[in-house]
Amino acid sequence: MRYAHIVGWGKSAPERVVTNDEIAAFVDTSDTWIRERSGIGQRHMAGAKDSCASISIAAALEALDVANISPSQLGLIIVATSTPDYAFPSTACLVQDALGADSAGAFDLSAACSGFIYGLSMASDAIKAGSCEYALVIGADVMTRLVNWADRSTCVLFGDGAGAVVLQSSDQPGGVLSTILRADGSGGDMLYVRTNFREMPANVAGQDGAAAATAPAIEEAKGIAPGHMYMNGREVFRFGVRILAGATREIIARTGWEIDQIDLLIPHQANIRILESASKSLSLPMERFYHNIEHYGNTSAASIPIAICDAVTSGRLRPNHKVVMVGFGGGLTWASAAVEWGTPRALNRANRTMNRVRLGLANVRSRARRVLRRVEDRVFGSIELSPAAPPAPAMPAPNGKSAPLAEGEPETRRQ
Numbered sequence: 001m002r003y004a005h006i007v008g009w010g011k012s013a014p015e016r017v018v019t020n021d022e023i024a025a026f027v028d029t030s031d032t033w034i035r036e037r038s039g040i041g042q043r044h045m046a047g048a049k050d051s052c053a054s055i056s057i058a059a060a061l062e063a064l065d066v067a068n069i070s071p072s073q074l075g076l077i078i079v080a081t082s083t084p085d086y087a088f089p090s091t092a093c094l095v096q097d098a099l100g101a102d103s104a105g106a107f108d109l110s111a112a113c114s115g116f117i118y119g120l121s122m123a124s125d126a127i128k129a130g131s132c133e134y135a136l137v138i139g140a141d142v143m144t145r146l147v148n149w150a151d152r153s154t155c156v157l158f159g160d161g162a163g164a165v166v167l168q169s170s171d172q173p174g175g176v177l178s179t180i181l182r183a184d185g186s187g188g189d190m191l192y193v194r195t196n197f198r199e200m201p202a203n204v205a206g207q208d209g210a211a212a213a214t215a216p217a218i219e220e221a222k223g224i225a226p227g228h229m230y231m232n233g234r235e236v237f238r239f240g241v242r243i244l245a246g247a248t249r250e251i252i253a254r255t256g257w258e259i260d261q262i263d264l265l266i267p268h269q270a271n272i273r274i275l276e277s278a279s280k281s282l283s284l285p286m287e288r289f290y291h292n293i294e295h296y297g298n299t300s301a302a303s304i305p306i307a308i309c310d311a312v313t314s315g316r317l318r319p320n321h322k323v324v325m326v327g328f329g330g331g332l333t334w335a336s337a338a339v340e341w342g343t344p345r346a347l348n349r350a351n352r353t354m355n356r357v358r359l360g361l362a363n364v365r366s367r368a369r370r371v372l373r374r375v376e377d378r379v380f381g382s383i384e385l386s387p388a389a390p391p392a393p394a395m396p397a398p399n400g401k402s403a404p405l406a407e408g409e410p411e412t413r414r415q
């Protein structure tokens, strides 16, 4: 029988920290209100050079170091995010390219704040089925780019960050023992972000009205700008309390654990009061709940993997611990996992250094492949395709720096 063990973990949060007082300077709120109602003291905020991909790559590198493996050993990369840099290519493909993970399949997963546990479930199932030996699961979000900074009921709650774990196949019992995934789309209008796609003309191919007919019926969206979050805070709060307690009971029943056997419960970090209510409902003391919301706010898909890293560093998460993780959020979605924590590997500094060298080589290889494709296009393009397509503008690198202009590329890219 195959098991999927978590053997590596890493996190990344943008440098810039925004305190409650800073937000209170431009929105009608206060440090006291935010702390009392949510437990949040500060959050990290992505700067111009940060992107979903750049923080994902940084977290992934840390996780590979802890796992003591090279990127080429990965068979699967999943990035759970609601704030990807592109609709496609996926953030996972950007991570794959940056790491030089040349044996990995890569895709993004959209399940809002439950995304990391959804990804963990997909990856552990793939490992248990024998599809791959190592998998990388990342939860990453730049939530500060989609909150409405004039809406005090949401903008105070969210922050940016990424967390990653490496899963490894093993015949030793332990690791991710069971997962449960759930959704209730009827609650989609409680928490959502509308994209621009719905407003795009639908009559190009004579399909006038098709978009309106197939779009989800979230009519309350009127008045909320595309790209901005809408949240019914009180309803979501009640949902969170109900799910955190209910999903914990369900996953331990499936795993065969009793509630008092849980050494650590790592919940989605949405609001400290949701954790306190679940603690009462489950009769599980708050000391068994891990929380770091005071430092990061709600980082959506990143909140659980960041909490894993901090729990390990602070000694709260130790070998042989029975751990329950519960995510919940937009969709509505929720998910839980029961994990038996393993023994960390000794950090191998040589592998760590090699992974930095490999990162540089992956960058060179990626650029070489782009150049090769352009050459191929010049040589063969006009034979197979006519008329020749104009050269595509280069994508910016994940760290915000633009790739160098290629010969013949439009001048507008210089602006």
Ligand SMILES: CC(C)(COP(=O)(O)OP(=O)(O)OC[C@H]1O[C@@H](n2cnc3c(N)ncnc32)[C@H](O)[C@@H]1OP(=O)(O)O)[C@@H](O)C(=O)NCCC(=O)NCCS
Residues within 6 Å of the ligand: 028, 029, 030, 033, 034, 037, 038, 113, 152, 153, 154, 156, 231, 232, 233, 234, 236, 237, 240, 270, 271, 298, 328, 329, 330
């Ligand atoms: C958003 C949340 C913190 C609000 O806390 P609450 O105790 O429910 O507060 P209410 O929504 O009842 O609002 C109480 C009052 O505070 C006000 N208020 C809201 N945000 C405020 C802020 N940032 N600062 C000061 N006052 C605020 C409201 O306008 C309201 O004023 P009113 O009574 O004059 O109408 C809470 O509902 C929550 O955390 N919900 C879940 C959010 C969540 O977890 N989302 C992500 C899930 S993945």
